[in-house]
Structure formats: structure tokens, C-alpha cells
Amino acid sequence: MPAIPLPRTLYERRAPELAPDLLGCLLVREHEGRLAVGRIVEVEAYLGEEDAASHAHRGPTPRSRIMFGPAGYAYVYFIYGTYYCLNVVTGREGQGEAILIRALEPVTGIEAMYEWRRRGHRRADEAHSHSPSPHRLANGPGKLCQSLAIDKALNGHDLTRGERLWIEAGAGASVDRIGASPRVGVRGDELARSIPWRFFLAGDPCVSPTPLNRFHLG
DNA sequence: GTCAAGATTAGT
DNA sequence: CTAATCTTGACG
Numbered sequence: 092m093p094a095i096p097l098p099r100t101l102y103e104r105r106a107p108e109l110a111p112d113l114l115g116c117l118l119v120r121e122h123e124g125r126l127a128v129g130r131i132v133e134v135e136a137y138l139g140e141e142d143a144a145s146h147a148h149r150g151p152t153p154r155s156r157i158m159f160g161p162a163g164y165a166y167v168y169f170i171y172g173t174y175y176c177l178n179v180v181t182g183r184e185g186q187g188e189a190i191l192i193r194a195l196e197p198v199t200g201i202e203a204m205y206e207w208r209r210r211g212h213r214r215a216d217e218a219h220s221h222s223p224s225p226h227r228l229a230n231g232p233g234k235l236c237q238s239l240a241i242d243k244a245l246n247g248h249d250l251t252r253g254e255r256l257w258i259e260a261g262a263g264a265s266v267d268r269i270g271a272s273p274r275v276g277v278r279g280d281e282l283a284r285s286i287p288w289r290f291f292l293a294g295d296p297c298v299s300p301t302p303l304n305r306f307h308l309g
Numbered sequence: 310g311t312c313a314a315g316a317t318t319a320g321t
Numbered sequence: 322c323t324a325a326t327c328t329t330g331a332c333g
Contacts, residue, residue: 171317172326233317
């Protein structure tokens with residue numbers, strides 16, 4: 092089956108509008124001759140300079156410059172000295188928008204995901220780590236990147252080419268299953284902390300664990 | 310150069 | 322609740 096990645100025009104929509112439509116789509120990773128696929132069950136939208144919670148809030152910097160480029164590219168950043176997080180750049184060039192992919196339901200290549208995740212552990216973690224059940228393999232942005240072997244080498248990667256890493260249309264998500272809540276772990280002004288730009292499949296076991304899961308929207 | 314904070318996670 | 326762990330970006 093040929094890869095049919097989402098086209099760049101689709102990524103050119105505004106992040107808060109596009110974000111809920113990514114729920115149910117498939118994130119595909121091709122690495123070391125193996126294929127791993129996960130269904131997107133949780134995302135967060137970030138805007139540019141007007142969004143106090145966004146890495147683009149203070150304009151283009153060496154880290155955030157990818158966000159200000161054209162849509163359809165991966166923005167991968169390193170956080171807390173340990174984890175990577177994956178975003179897709181959206182909107183028009185110069186706006187600085189992106190969508191953070193926060194959680195997946197593993198679909199294909201689960202064994203590869205276990206292996207890649209274990210490899211991503213630090214030594215200290217490895218001694219105590221045991222294989223989690225599949226629904227906890229990618230139920231958070233840091234774990235998702237471990238399980239798909241995503242690191243800074245993929246920062247700036249073109250997601251529309253259908254190689255190494257891309258997104259494909261999936262079955263979609265029925266509107267009545269889409270939950271919305273404030274974004275997890277963000278600082279900034281009251282608007283940034285309260286605006287409901289986290290979208291998730293309500294009740295899905297692969298959504299990241301947080302009290303915000305009780306929020307719901309039509 | 311220095312320093313505080315961070316779109317996280319696992320363990321106590 | 323807190324430690325782990327190190328990049329980033331602001332400031333001087």
C-alpha cells in the first residue's frame with residue numbers, strides 16, 4: 092500500500108480549527124526498515140506571538156523558527172532534559188502556529204514501539220522499567236516520541252513526503268466523542284491557561300492521564 | 310557567562 | 322508531591 096500523506100494545503104488551516112480534525116488520523120513512522128502506526132487521540136493547538144503559552148510567543152528564535160516557516164513540517168523540541176515532543180506546523184508562513192501531538196492509540200508495529208521506547212529510556216529508568224500495556228505506550232507527548240523513535244533529527248522534517256514520518260487520513264472521529272479542555276501544563280496569562288485548545292477522544296483509554304479529561308464539548 | 314524555567318514522566 | 326536532567330532564551 093502506497094503512503095498517502097495529508098497534503099500541505101490541509102496543514103495551512105489555523106491550528107485551533109485543524110486540531111480536532113487530526114483526531115482519528117494515523118501517525119506513521121518508518122524507521123530501521125520497520126513501520127509503526129498510531130491513531131491520534133489527543134492534540135493541542137498553539138498560535139504565534141499572541142499566544143502566551145506558545146514557544147512562538149516571543150517571535151522567531153533558533154528553537155521556534157520552524158514554527159514560523161511553511162505548514163506541513165515537523166517541529167520537534169527537547170524538554171526537561173529527558174523528552175522530545177512532536178508538533179506539526181500549521182497556518183500561513185510567518186504566523187508561528189503549530190499543533191502538539193499528545194497521544195496515540197497504537198495500531199501497527201507495536202513490537203517496534205516497545206523496542207524503540209525501551210531504547211529511549213535513560214539507564215536509571217531502564218533498571219525499573221517494565222513493558223506497559225499498549226494503551227500506555229504513547230499516552231503522552233514524551234512517551235509518544237520515545238515509542239516512535241522521534242528526536243531532534245526529525246525537527247524540520249517534511250510531513251507531506253510519505254517517508255520516515257507522516258500523517259494519513261483515518262476513520263475520523265465522531266463529533267460527539269471529541270472532548271475539549273484547557274492545555275496541559277502551560278503557563279502564561281489567564282487566556283492562555285483557560286482557552287480550550289486541547290482536543291481529545293472522550294473516554295478513549297489512550298488519552299493522557301489528567302484531571303482535565305472530565306472537560307467535554309459537544 | 311550565568312541562571313531560572315520548562316507544551317513531562319515515574320516514583321514515593 | 323518531588324526528582325531527574327539539560328536545552329533554551331533572557332539578561333548583562
